[in-house]
Structures are given as structure tokens and as C-alpha cells.
Amino acid sequence: MDHSATTPVDPLVVGAMLPYFSDMFGNSSSLHSFGREAGEALVKARKEVADGIGAMPEEIIFTSGGTESDNLAILGSMPQNTDKKHVITSVIEHPAVLNTCKFLQSQGHEVTYISVDPGGVVDLEKIESSIQDNTMLITVMHANNEVGTIQPIMDIAQIAKENDILLHTDAVQTIGKLPVNVDTLGVDMLSLSSHKIHGPKGVGALYVRKGTNIHPTVFGGNHEGGLRSGTENIPGIVGLGKAMALAGERLDKDSKHMQHMRDSLIDKVLGSMDGVRLNGHATQRLPNNVNLSFKNVEGESMLMLLDMEEIAVSTGSACSSGSQNVSTVLKALNLEDEYIHGSLRISLGRENTIEEIDSLFNILRSTVERLRSISPLEGR
Numbered sequence: 001m002d003h004s005a006t007t008p009v010d011p012l013v014v015g016a017m018l019p020y021f022s023d024m025f026g027n028s029s030s031l032h033s034f035g036r037e038a039g040e041a042l043v044k045a046r047k048e049v050a051d052g053i054g055a056m057p058e059e060i061i062f063t064s065g066g067t068e069s070d071n072l073a074i075l076g077s078m079p080q081n082t083d084k085k086h087v088i089t090s091v092i093e094h095p096a097v098l099n100t101c102k103f104l105q106s107q108g109h110e111v112t113y114i115s116v117d118p119g120g121v122v123d124l125e126k127i128e129s130s131i132q133d134n135t136m137l138i139t140v141m142h143a144n145n146e147v148g149t150i151q152p153i154m155d156i157a158q159i160a161k162e163n164d165i166l167l168h169t170d171a172v173q174t175i176g177k178l179p180v181n182v183d184t185l186g187v188d189m190l191s192l193s194s195h196k197i198h199g200p201k202g203v204g205a206l207y208v209r210k211g212t213n214i215h216p217t218v219f220g221g222n223h224e225g226g227l228r229s230g231t232e233n234i235p236g237i238v239g240l241g242k243a244m245a246l247a248g249e250r251l252d253k254d255s256k257h258m259q260h261m262r263d264s265l266i267d268k269v270l271g272s273m274d275g276v277r278l279n280g281h282a283t284q285r286l287p288n289n290v291n292l293s294f295k296n297v298e299g300e301s302m303l304m305l306l307d308m309e310e311i312a313v314s315t316g317s318a319c320s321s322g323s324q325n326v327s328t329v330l331k332a333l334n335l336e337d338e339y340i341h342g343s344l345r346i347s348l349g350r351e352n353t354i355e356e357i358d359s360l361f362n363i364l365r366s367t368v369e370r371l372r373s374i375s376p377l378e379g380r
């Protein structure tokens with residue numbers, strides 16, 4: 001139940017990849033038949049990825065994953081020698097965006113971090129009022145990886161378009177869970193990652209709208225239209241293509257199934273347990289995300305006790321004693337102190353079952369009761 005961290009590779013994806021480790025091992029840049037075979041696989045996968053987001057194949061740049069796609073979008077769209085040197089982002093972005101923005105600041109660029117409301121939604125008025133003459137890029141994630149809040153990307157796109165500013169979104173958590181179409185969203189760049197959608201690790205893609213002028217951050221033999229040099233990871237890319245195709249085919253069924261489990265868990269927990277909050281937005285949330293905070297309980301202790309029951313979840317506080325280790329996302333939502341250390345992210349996947357939700361709930365309830373019975377904070 002930690003699918004936002006990663007997902008098991010679908011057996012159909014493994015099957016599609018395997019020949020490209022052995023018989024079909026060619027370098028897609030080679031002109032002989034081995035190379036051409038790999039090249040054909042690359043073309044097919046690029047089309048599968050493009051089709052999955054309503055893009056054209058030539059708008060897909062294969063990368064090593066979501067992190068590299070975010071880096072390329074942000075660093076690649078900042079010109080080196082002009083006055084366009086301002087980026088707008090949100091306070092709850094993934095570190096792949098936040099730390100890239102921090103690096104830009106260290107290089108003399110300006111970054112504005114937009115706050116979010118208690119549900120985790122970015123403030124559109126603040127985005128609009130932060131625009132300067134030298135604003136180059138707005139980068140706001142499609143949905144948050146911790147609390148699952150879905151951002152109003154279409155509204156942000158309107159603002160970006162009116163002001164002639166590039167818009168990038170990190171859609172790593174939304175592919176396979178929500179319909180993702182680059183034209184409907186109105187974005188110029190979009191990051192995605194294979195291992196969050198039942199594909200292999202270490203591969204992803206950046207969509208770059210035709211005509212968008214970005215420069216490479218990795219230099220070499222001009223692969224990927226010159227934007228990302230390095231011999232393509234053919235087995236990984238074939239896996240990503242297959243995972244995208246499956247995600248598209250299964251989107252309706254999978255997202256309904258996940259949402260049913262999500263709502264059942266939320267109803268049970270909020271309906272029968274005291275001292276618990278649902279973090280993130282009540283309705284604008286990923287179908288697979290349940291982020292809860294339990295009063296006077298430490299998230300890490302819950303995580304470890306659940307792990308002993310073979311239930312995998314994650315927590316928003318890395319170290320229970322130091323508030324500096326609480327996730328920046330939860331801090332941005334202004335949770336009260338007694339709740340902020342007791343957060344759990346349960347992120348469901350297509351292979352989870354409603355029976356598993358029932359047993360998770362029972363184990364979670366007894367775990368929280370047990371921890372509260374020994375908590376020095378209880379009854380204060």
C-alpha cells in the first residue's frame with residue numbers, strides 16, 4: 001500500500017522487455033539490422049508514450065525518470081544570457097523540482113514559491129500576482145505525491161498563456177490514475193516516470209510541446225533530438241511504452257477500483273476513530289491516496305508496527321523527535337503540532353483488494369490504540 005513510492009512491474013511489461021536484454025540487444029543508433037531492430041522498438045515505445053498523453057511522438061524525450069525530466073524542464077527552459085530569469089513554483093513540489101529551483105537561485109535566478117490552502121491547492125491569485133516581466137516558467141505538479149491533492153493545471157495554463165510564460169507540470173503521480181492529455185491541460189512540458197505505473201525503474205520521459213525552445217542539460221551524441229544525449233535504454237524504454245499502453249487501457253477500471261478502496265478506508269477511519277484527520281483535499285485528490293494524521297501517535301512507530309504485519313505504507317515525518325524533519329508538504333498545510341508527527345500515507349494500487357482494506361483498517365485501529373495507550377502525550 002505504498003504505490004506512490006513505486007509499483008510492481010507488470011508481468012506483461014517484463015515480457016515485453018526481456019528480448020531487448022538478449023537477442024535484440026542492438027544500439028538504436030547503429031545502422032545495421034541489430035540497430036534497426038532496437039530503433040523500431042524505440043519508435044514504437046515513443047508512440048505508446050505519446051498516445052498515452054495526447055502528444056506527438058517527436059515531442060517525447062526519454063530520460064532516466066521523473067527526477068531527470070523535472071531537471072531538464074526547469075534547467076533547460078532557463079536561458080543563460082537574457083533577462084528572463086524568474087520561475088514560479090509551489091511550496092509543495094517534489095524535491096526534484098524544489099531542489100532544482102534552489103540550485104537556480106544559487107545561480108542568480110529568482111524563484112517565487114506559491115503557498116497552498118489547507119487542502120493543498122495552490123493559490124491562483126498569488127500565481128497571477130507573482131508574474132514579473134522576466135518570468136520564464138511556471139512549474140506546478142499535476143497531483144501531489146504525499147497528500148494526493150490535484151492542482152488546477154488548466155486554470156494555471158490560462159494564466160501562463162495570457163502572459164506568454166512556459167508551463168511545466170510533473171504528472172508522475174497522475175498517469176494511470178487520472179486522464180492526462182497535454183492539450184486539455186494546456187501544458188508546454190510534462191514529466192512522467194515509468195516505475196510509478198508498473199514499469200521498470202530508471203526510465204521516464206519529458207513531453208516538450210513542439211516549438212518550445214529548451215536547451216539540453218546532458219551533452220553528447222545528440223540522442224533524443226539533441227535534448228538528452230546518451231545511448232537509449234532500450235529495454236527500459238520498451239517497458240515504459242508497454243506500461244503506458246496498459247495504463248491507458250486500464251485507466252477507467254483501475255481508477256474506479258482504487259477510488260472505491262480509498263473511499264471505503266477513509267469512511268471507516270473517519271467514521272470510527274477519534275483524533276484523526278484526513279490530509280489533503282476532500283474531493284480533488286488522487287483516487288489511490290489516503291493521507292491520515294493521528295493525534296499523539298508517531299508516524300514512524302505506526303509504520304514499523306504495520307511493517308511487522310507485512311503492510312507497507314509511508315510516513316511524512318522522517319524523525320519523530322525533530323520538527324525540522326517533518327515533510328514540507330504537511331508543514332505547508334498548517335497541521336497542528338499534535339497531528340503533524342502522526343501522519344501515514346497509504347497509496348493504493350490496482351492489485352490491492354477491498355479485503356486488504358478491511359484488514360488494514362482493523363490492524364491500523366489496534367495499532368493506534370496500542371500506541372496511544374503508551375503515549376506520554378495522551379490525556380495531557
Ligand SMILES: Cc1ncc(COP(=O)(O)O)c(C=O)c1O
Nearest residue numbers: 065066067094096145170172193
Ligand atoms: C511527484 C514526483 N515527481 C518526481 C518523482 C521522481 O521520479 P523518479 O523516481 O522516476 O526519479 C517522484 C517520485 O517519487 C514523484 O512522486
